[in-house]
Amino acid sequence: xxxxxxxxxxxxxxxxxxxxxxxxxxxxxxxxxxxxxxxxxxxxxxxxxxxxxxxxxxxxxxxxxxxxxxxxxxxxxxxxxxxxxxxxxxxxxxxxxxxxxxxxxxxxxxxxxxxxxxxxxxxxxxxxxxxxxxxxxxxxxxxxxxx
Amino acid sequence: xxxxxxxxxxxxxxxxxxxxxxxxxxxxxxxxxxxxxxxxxxxxxxxxxxxxxxxxxxxxxxxxxxxxxxxxxxxxxxxxxxxxxxxxxxxxxxxxxxxxxxxxxxxxxxxxxxxxxxxxxxxxxxxxxxxxxxxxxxxxxxxxxxx
Numbered sequence: 001x002x003x004x005x006x007x008x009x010x011x012x013x014x015x016x017x018x019x020x021x022x023x024x025x026x027x028x029x030x031x032x033x034x035x036x037x038x039x040x041x042x043x044x045x046x047x048x049x050x051x052x053x054x055x056x057x058x059x060x061x062x063x064x065x066x067x068x069x070x071x072x073x074x075x076x077x078x079x080x081x082x083x084x085x086x087x088x089x090x091x092x093x094x095x096x097x098x099x100x101x102x103x104x105x106x107x108x109x110x111x112x113x114x115x116x117x118x119x120x121x122x123x124x125x126x127x128x129x130x131x132x133x134x135x136x137x138x139x140x141x142x143x144x145x146x147x
Numbered sequence: 148x149x150x151x152x153x154x155x156x157x158x159x160x161x162x163x164x165x166x167x168x169x170x171x172x173x174x175x176x177x178x179x180x181x182x183x184x185x186x187x188x189x190x191x192x193x194x195x196x197x198x199x200x201x202x203x204x205x206x207x208x209x210x211x212x213x214x215x216x217x218x219x220x221x222x223x224x225x226x227x228x229x230x231x232x233x234x235x236x237x238x239x240x241x242x243x244x245x246x247x248x249x250x251x252x253x254x255x256x257x258x259x260x261x262x263x264x265x266x267x268x269x270x271x272x273x274x275x276x277x278x279x280x281x282x283x284x285x286x287x288x289x290x291x292x293x294x
Contacts, residue, residue, distance in 0.1 A: 043215045044215070047209055047210060047213055047214050047215065048205075048206050048209040048210065048215055049205055049206075049209055049215040049216070049217065049235060049238040049239035049240075050197075050202060050205060050206050050209070050235060050238075051215065052238075055197060058195075058196055058197060059195050059196075059197050062194055062195040062196055062197070063194060063195065066194055067194050068190050068191070068194065068195055068196040068198065069196070070196065082234055082238065083230055083231075083233060083234030083237060083262055083265075083267065084230075084231055084232075084233075084234025084235045084237070084238050085231075085234070086230060086231075086234070087229055087230030087231025087232070087233070087234050087255075088196060088197060088231045090230060090231070091196040091197075091199075091229065091231050092196035093196075105267075105268065106267060106268070108234075112265060112266050112267065113265055115230055118230075118259060118260055119259050120230065120252075120253060120259065121252065121253075
């Protein structure tokens with residue numbers, strides 16, 4: 001199944017983040033079957049509050065496609081987006097969002113609130129739970145090892 | 148008044164954005180009286196959905212200060228932040244936000260919603276209307292000239 005294939009790529013990026021001591025989150029953006037952007041969490045190693053996987057992937061996809069509007073793109077991310085990343089998805093007009101695990105603390109696809117149901121000028125389709133258990137397990141392992 | 152002095156610097160950055168054909172929004176971040184980050188809108192010229200003034204300023208401030216946590220910083224921006232930028236302000240733990248004009252279409256300090264009153268793990272102090280008329284006038288002039 002294509003969606004799982006792309007989420008596996010996002011999971012691989014999440015594992016790379018974990019190998020560097022970062023919270024394991026990964027993201028890929030796909031258009032017409034081609035990966036046009038990818039990213040992983042690098043908040044600590046990149047010294048920046050913007051270092052979320054989705055932000056890196058969206059910026060890369062914009063550069064690849066030559067503009068801020070990511071029409072026809074699907075974003076795959078292992079964790080439910082935070083407000084910053086949900087806002088970036090709106091700003092980039094990404095039509096479809098697939099995520100793995102829920103984020104009770106910061107998730108903006110329904111966990112804390114649903115930014116995509118608010119009165120903004122773009123409303124992507126949202127699909128949750130793609131390889132959800134695997135995505136959640138990776139995060140749980142990371143936080144268990146921290147203790 | 149210090150707040151107006153910093154907002155004037157943000158307004159100057161907004162004017163620079165306008166000179167390049169961008170929606171005029173500017174931002175500075177200050178710690179202990181020193182500007183540690185600045186940015187202006189460059190969504191079109193930078194080919195990126197992330198090209199908002201606040202995002203550029205926050206990234207620069209993180210690089211200047213050597214980490215993702217912008218403790219002790221104040222952010223000055225000419226326009227009420229959108230969800231992405233409000234989320235970035237939360238992620239960077241910026242304690243104080245000063246903005247100029249309201250944004251009825253995307254503003255997240257009360258216009259569309261107030262992200263800072265939601266159940267996230269950081270709640271900055273918000274001050275609105277700093278040189279508000281001047282900030283709003285600049286935007287109005289830009290959009291009038293577009294027609």
